[in-house]
Amino acid sequence: MVNSTNPNFERQVAVLIDFENVGLSSIQWLFDKISDIGRITIKRAYADWSTARSTREQVLQLGIEPVHLFHMASSGKNSSDIKLVIDSIDLLYQSPIDTFVIVSSDSDFVPLVSKLRSGGKTVIGAGRKLTASRALVISCDRYFYLDESTTQRNNITDLQQTRSSELLIRSVRSAMDEEGRVVGSKLRQTLQRLDPSFDFRTLGHATFTRYLESSPDVKISRPKGPGDIVVELLEYTNSINIKDTSSGVSTTEVDGEIWANIDVAWSKRASRSRSGNSMPGPSAAIIAAKVLGVSKLSSSKYKTLQKLLDSSEILSKSWTREGNSIIKV
Template sequence: MAAGARIALLIDADNAPAAKIGAVLNDLATYGECNIRRAYGNWTKPGLKGWIEELHPAAIRPMQQFDLTTQKNASDMALAIDAVELLYAARPEAFAIVSSDSDFTPLVHYLREKGAAVYGYGRAMTPEPFQSACTKFTVLEQLDEDDDEDDGVDQPDAPSRRRGPVPTAELKGNSGLVRLLRSAIKAAAGEDGWATVQQVGHQIRNQSSLDWRNYGYGTLTKLLTATELFELKDEGTPQVAVRDPREGRH
């Protein structure tokens, strides 16, 4: 997505931690300008007090939705309706949905079918259908405001909830991740077997939705290095190259 793209941030306050909003806004700044910011919930509930304290400092507009029954709130439906309205009225290039609720999966499919990117943010326990539907999904437990920027790649099969990098043995044991990395390197490689990490990231981007930081690594290069399965070299340029040694030497 082009720099400076307009992003609509829609927050399911009932299913998202207020303490992470600063990190989310910081992350979205790498994609474009987040000039539509709304949080949905029943603001009469004591449980949303943490969010109330964050709304004004973060310039987020509170959208009030009273609970219609004792077991279900109306916030999810209101968020979905507003997203569709914004798609045609404000026409943002992308949406950011902060929630751990899989009920938003059909909405994400719809927005992407209409050409909008969708960046999801949720807890590690967020159901896989919602994570996979997003253009990119970031686990909030792994998101810090001072995270490094990356050359851009998403991953499958997010690890269990944790802080810090996933150890090498666990990375090697993640067959989905290893298979994806190997196939991407092979597809992007030249005749000599080498591909730039940027090319590998581009190859993977259309296959996976999760954020590399979900594994505790700030860049794809660091993740590739940590697996200890690939050769990497830096020839004094901004590009780092990678090769799968199983493909043989040329």
């Protein structure tokens, strides 16, 4: 067995491509993505190459070994998929490969991924976002969407932002200590374990810290000296602030801080929209509920966005409703 504690240890990576499922576009981008994981010693693409002659030159230029299998009309199974599985099992038992990259969106590979992981191997998946099986994505240690190589920040949808926000909150709750805190490195590991496809870069951020700084859901603290950042949920810290009223802090002071926190959180969220100053009403309600420490705005004493705006001089001066959107004045 290879000793990973050896300073000269280098992971051996095998990339196995279900060509007929994903093609070759963005494969070089994928190679670049996984280049820091280890040395790619095996690169194979499985297909009936007699019907894919136009791409054979590209395969060779990328240093990929084409594995050719004729389609059998009478077979109900894809022979290329079967060959990919057989080769993976051979490599599992007869080679020093410790990281497998399965390039496919097909859920049929879920049992293979489970087998490789149970054998102590790291499994990375890659495929097209629109067709990727969710079962396959969550069965891998990591999963890259090949479409993300061309995704621009302007194309990030409100749904993506909402899902990212929900994942971040779940991850902090899962990893935080008794004081509601978690260090950045542990939080990042938890995020990727809960969703192997998570990648802050696809949300337009150069670093994980910048991703956290852009979130209206968390508060970041930096140590005075060297060390990791510390992350807390805003809803957790705000609930503590509200409890402080019993120790002499006035309700007016607490309310003022809550309105200010909502204003800051809304401003961060609105700055990421195309207009730079607006957001959907449902997103504003979710953010406000988090700051108030409730599951949803309707569970608070304000019930609706309009009542929330009417109750706060700070918010009513800075924000207005227009249809189903909240706009910064």
